[in-house]
Amino acid sequence: MEQLNQFYDANVSEPYFSLEESNQGLGQDLDHGQKQVLTQGQLNKFILKLLTTIDLPKLSQLYFQQLTSTLPLSELKIQFEDHSVIYGQTVKNTHLKTLNCLQMGSAIAVMDYSFTQPLSLRHWQILQQMHVNFCYPFKNALEHHKIKQFAMKDFLTSLGNRASYDETMVRLASQSQRRHQPFGLLMLDMDNFKQVNDIHGHQEGDKVLMACADTILHSLRESDFAFRFGGDEFCCLLPEADNQTNNIIAERIRIAIESESLLQQHKISCSIGSATYQEKDSQIGIFSRADEALYAAKQAGKNCIRGA
Numbered sequence: 001m002e003q004l005n006q007f008y009d010a011n012v013s014e015p016y017f018s019l020e021e022s023n024q025g026l027g028q029d030l031d032h033g034q035k036q037v038l039t040q041g042q043l044n045k046f047i048l049k050l051l052t053t054i055d056l057p058k059l060s061q062l063y064f065q066q067l068t069s070t071l072p073l074s075e076l077k078i079q080f081e082d083h084s085v086i087y088g089q090t091v092k093n094t095h096l097k098t099l100n101c102l103q104m105g106s107a108i109a110v111m112d113y114s115f116t117q118p119l120s121l122r123h124w125q126i127l128q129q130m131h132v133n134f135c136y137p138f139k140n141a142l143e144h145h146k147i148k149q150f151a152m153k154d155f156l157t158s159l160g161n162r163a164s165y166d167e168t169m170v171r172l173a174s175q176s177q178r179r180h181q182p183f184g185l186l187m188l189d190m191d192n193f194k195q196v197n198d199i200h201g202h203q204e205g206d207k208v209l210m211a212c213a214d215t216i217l218h219s220l221r222e223s224d225f226a227f228r229f230g231g232d233e234f235c236c237l238l239p240e241a242d243n244q245t246n247n248i249i250a251e252r253i254r255i256a257i258e259s260e261s262l263l264q265q266h267k268i269s270c271s272i273g274s275a276t277y278q279e280k281d282s283q284i285g286i287f288s289r290a291d292e293a294l295y296a297a298k299q300a301g302k303n304c305i306r307g308a
Contacts, residue, residue: 042070043129043130043133046066046130046133047133049062049066050062050063050133050134050137051137053141054137054140054141054144055141055144056138056141056142056144056145057085059137059138059141060076060078060085060087060138061087063076063130063134063138064076064087064088066130067113067127067130068088070126070130071115071119071123071126071127072115072116072117072119072123073088073113073114073115073116074088074089074090074091074094074114074115074116075087075088075089075090075091075094075112075113075114076088076111076112076113076114077111077112077114078109078110078111079109079110079111079112080108080109080110080142088114090114091114091116093116094114094115094116095114095115095116095117095118095119096112096113096114096115097112097113097115097119097124097127098110098111098112098113099111099113099127099128099131101131101135101138101139102135103139108139108142109138109142111131113127151163152164152167154213154227154228156206156209156210156213156228157209157210157212157213157214157228158213159213159216159217159226159227159228159234160225160226160227160228161227161228161229162227162229162230164225164227165225165227165229165235165237168225168227168237169237169283170283172237172239172277173277173281173283175239176277176279176281177279180279181240182240182241182242182276182277182278183237183238183239183240183241183276183277184236184237184238184241184242184243184245184246184249184274184275184276184277185235185236185237185238185274185275185276185277185286185287185290186235186236186238186246186249186250186253186272186273186274186290187233187234187235187272187273187274187290187291187293187294188216188233188234188235188236188253188270188271188272188273188294189232189233189234189270189271189272189294189298190208190209190212190232190234190257190268190269190270191268191269191270191271191302191303192266192267192268192269192302193205193208193209193231193232193268194232195266196208196266196268200266207262208262208263208266208268209228209232211260211262211263212232212234212257212263212268212270213226213228213234215253215256215257215260215263216234216236216253216256216257218256219249219252219253219256220236220238220249220253221238221249223239223240224236224237224238224239224249225237225238225239235290236249236253241276242276243274243276243307246274246275246276246307247274247305247307250272250274250305251305253270253272254269254270254272254303254304254305257269257270258270258303269302269303270303271294271297271298271302271303271304271305272294272297272304272305272306273290273291273292273293273294273295273296273297273305273306273307273308274290274293274305274306274307274308275287275289275290275293275307275308289308290308292308293306293307293308294306
């Protein structure tokens, strides 16, 4: 019903219709082949289910699953800050509805709902009611996500910290065992960094560390991860990377560090130890091998790469 557009408001902040309906559902049954709408009991279960997690991805996944069991939804896209998550898949002749998640009158997230057919008036009302019920726990999950992301970052360089490394390592190890694919670990140490702090002070040292972090980050693939362990120690996790890929990326980083203007000025180079996670490997094992390879690179005269 295209005439619904005249009543359309992307900023749905409060429920505006009653859900007190009979046990047969929130309106008339749908045509044959279409999905049944929510009963009051189902809606209550849906709300309770949303309260079982504060994890943003899990909460969004739960919401998508309930939507697809209730409405002819094909895809859900949630956009917040500089991020977006997408569930489902795009289909031809999509019917799009966009609703905002508001906080203090401002949109903190935009949600695009794609449907396989135009929504009836009742389905449009149900969507708005479900959207409002989702937005309350979503706001809490988003705040939790921001705090968690902040806690997982190195304050100076904005790279991941040791906690972020541990979490990413667990995830990659699990994926590697499930898919039987290797991944790479690079351990990096900045050569001659100590003299920067000793001669020029910690403020200049911080500039050098930020330049190192930025150079490392821009030398990686989009799928790779960079971390700072503290001081001048960095590491990178490289999904779906074998020994050859590790060496290519490590050499790219080494050359980029050697060529960066501020780092050149302070004679900063980079020693790198490389290791590959294989089937039946351990997280401690790959870390130890990469660390030993880094020590070998230092012993070999610095500004070089050694593999385990």
